[in-house]
Amino acid sequence: GLISIVGKSGSGKTTLANIISFLDCDYEGSIYLDGKKISSLSKKEKNDFRDKNIGVVFQNYHLIENENVLYNVSLPLLIKGIKKEIAYEKARKLLKYISFPEYLYDEKVKNLSGGEKQRVSILRALIKEPRLIIADEPTGALDKMNSRVVLNLLKKISDKILIIIISHDRELVKKYSDRIIELKNGRLLDDEKKSFNKTKLSFLPLEKKEQKVESWTWRFSKNILQTNKIKNIVFFCVFTICFILTNTMFSLISGMNKTKMNEPRRILNYTNFNISQKVTVPIEGTSFSLIKTSRLTNEQLNKYEIVYPDLVFEPVLNALFITENFLYLDKEQITISPLFSPVYSFDKKYLNADLFSYRLKEQFPSGIIINNPLFEILKKTVGKHALTKEYELRFSRDIVFYTTDDSIPEVVDKFVFIKKYKILGVVEEFSFMNEPQIYFSYQQMLNDLIEYILVNISNYSDRKITVVDYINECSSNDEMTSYSHHAFYLKNIDFPHYEIILRKLKNDSQIEIESLALNRKEAFVSLLEATHTAVDVLFAFVIIGALVIVGAIAYSSYVLNQKQNAILLSLGANKYHIFKIYSSITFVLLLLSFSLVKITDSLFMNFINFLIAKFLGIKEAVLDGSATLTSNKTFDNIAILVIGIFLVFIVSIIPLFFKKISLIEELKSDA
Known part of the structure; x- marks a missing residue:
């Protein structure tokens, strides 16, 4: 059947629709749906219930504008884990059922007319075979001809599924409605009932067992990678700098010890x-x-x-x-x-x-x-x-x-x-x-x-x-x-023993030792240790700064795509899916920067060692590229990468789990 909820602007009809569709959970009182009290359900149960039983058609369409018609219609099935081939076949059947022009199947939604967009939106709500479809002002942005096309389609679908239409125009929906509920100032003003049409619509059967196919998230990740180029470049640069500094710090620790021991001995009269x-x-x-x-x-x-x-x-x-x-x-x-x-x-x-x-x-x-x-x-x-x-x-x-x-x-x-x-x-x-x-x-x-x-x-x-x-x-x-x-x-080659003798003699308060070579070594060691301290401090600041930058960029990316995220959530996606979209971006950029650093590691180390050698006049490499925290270089690299991924993911996930606005407010945003 088709139920129309009508009323003037501000009467509460859209609020009621949002509550019924679980998009707005901030209300007083009790609502029962199919014998279930909505307020008694957990957030996950509400999302699952909406995903399995409710389809929503929005006044402003809320389609993925940069994707084609076929993908938009099949998206709810892809989110449910249905294979792409099956989802696309189902979408084509529905598009053909409403005589949607076949040449538009691969057209991006942003190039469609308002009427075409609304029909795509209806099919998207219909494709997962919900028990209820709620259409909020489905004709609000359409001319009369397209309005009739959309209402005829909804009427046709109502033979199989309960349709609730939200409209301010009672006369327009009267012809198609089996029941009209009128609201005024949040209260029931009128309830007009008609007989119901028992004709049923045949649907393609869906696989009962949902499959864990989530390649759809990577498609969104790829689109964000391509559109947010400047932010992604900043991401990449931050990751690269962090990996370079991490490598430099570990290499410096190992190389410094060798340099401190060997370089000062390169003096002819060292002993x-x-x-x-x-x-x-x-x-x-x-x-x-x-x-x-x-x-x-x-x-x-x-x-x-x-x-x-x-x-x-x-x-x-x-x-x-x-x-x-x-x-x-x-x-x-x-x-x-x-x-x-x-x-x-x-x-x-x-x-x-x-x-x-x-x-x-x-x-x-x-x-x-x-x-x-x-x-x-x-x-x-x-x-x-x-x-x-x-x-x-x-x-x-x-x-x-x-x-x-x-x-x-x-x-x-x-x-x-x-x-x-x-x-x-x-x-x-x-x-x-x-x-x-x-x-x-x-x-x-x-x-x-x-x-x-x-x-x-x-x-x-x-x-x-x-x-x-x-x-x-x-x-x-x-x-x-x-x-x-x-x-x-x-014994010119026995340097450690020589230094032990020298330090023993220096400990004698009655003896004065003057060694130009040792003085130079101590000054050199002090310089290296000061450099090490500076690198440590810089490393700490860079890591903290990087996490702040990554967090800020992750949050801004989320805000920039806030409406798209809300659309996906309203279609049955969960926070894990949204997190996966953004974490995939992070992982790709992290992996690319890590690979770049590892590929150029030797060249970078040689270049820095060359500059240090020129500046300090030393031959021993201050940065030791072979340095390891453990005995296994591969394990070290994996550990550094895993730690980097963990830290960045923690920062990236914050915007998703600490957002302050509701799903319905996100859908209204311009982002």
Whole structure:
């Protein structure tokens, strides 16, 4: 039969229809439908009851505008899990039954006329064989001709199914109605009943067992992917940045440990250091005292030689080499003041062969080794043949011997060192905080200095005194001693053991240790740790920010498609289906960004390591692409992806389960 509920605008007819169709559950009083009290049903039971028993025809059609006619009509069956082929066959039968033009089956709904859209809407409500169809103002937006077509169709269907029409025009629906209920101000004004037509309409049987076929959700996901391009690009970029930072963080943790251990050892004289003692000198007349450094006594040296048999202690010669711009080529001064540092010997067992980017094969009685920064300077000042030249080192200073003779309080000798050296090799060292540097063989330098006799001091002392003798015999606090001894560690490859020794010596409050290599390492480690902390903080901010952005975009996407979501829910879809539509989008973008990061992972790591190497002058990769949290890289990747999916899905699901407006309000929205 066909029942018409009529009344003027505001009479409550649409509200009653929405309550009967379970689209509006906010009311007072009790409603019974087929003997069931509506208010006693749970939300899920209400949705299930509407899905199985009620079809709704909306005044504004509420069709999926970007889909074709056939898909719109069959959509309720697809939502129920019916196979696409069966659903489409059913839709074609119904379209043919009402003589709907076949050439429009594949036409997008947005291109149809109002009458055509309303007929599609009616067939969509009819296709799942409901017991009741509620049509809200089905002719409200149509002209008279299309209104009659629609009402004739509804009348024809009413032979099989109960039809309730909501209309403001009693005269229009009177001809087609078996019963007319008139409302005014929310109350029953009139109830006119007629006889019912018993003619029945034949329908195609549906499969009793619903199948879990949900490919229809992917179709909506794909459409949203194609229409919301800017938001999806933002999604993709956010995911990519998160995966890159996650990779970077894990790679940095592993790579940093290796870099901290290996890079600072790339210094030719890494195992050399200076050692001195701390001497406390009280300040007369005060409670304060000064702490000075002086050279170790012979007793202290003997003790340390016993405790540390791998260490060799030698006098420091630095006081002899304090001249600036001491490097000459063909009697022309090269304006540069590199560090002049000792290596115990140029014997290969004391040198790290891996550091050499250039090394002479010929053996020379004496020579120097330079580091790469100095080599680059020489190439600019001397030219491409800089390594084949012979360079002259010139140092000079006054050496003053203070006597106890008042008539001759001091004796002065002029120390002048001039010697030519060949460059034996170039070392490519750890260049963080590194300066141009010349390395000399300490053993060879001692031999070279033997010939330098301090004539005036020797004459005064009545014995031959070389410059080396003089430094050895100086008092511990004499400036010529540099207030320290060189300590050479002879096992050049045993770095961990060497560092243990150095830290033990540093723990002695009476000892002062000066190691340029160790200072550089500690500064480098501090920089890496600060970088690590910064990356951790950045990672936390980015993850939180990403979740906020993803949540905001997910919510905006939901709001943008709010009406479409409401239409799907009114047709029998549930929140899981809606969630699946949006989660599929998220999953695709997440998977694409994860794949991109993994494909380009090696290139990205190499590029970042290249930039870091350029900036810090290191060879060891700070980012270790082989780093794993567990022993299985594949498991790590899967774990990261799963965690990412979980977090994003949690954020994406929030708009669906915490929306504040009702389904009927969503259907009225313009989104």
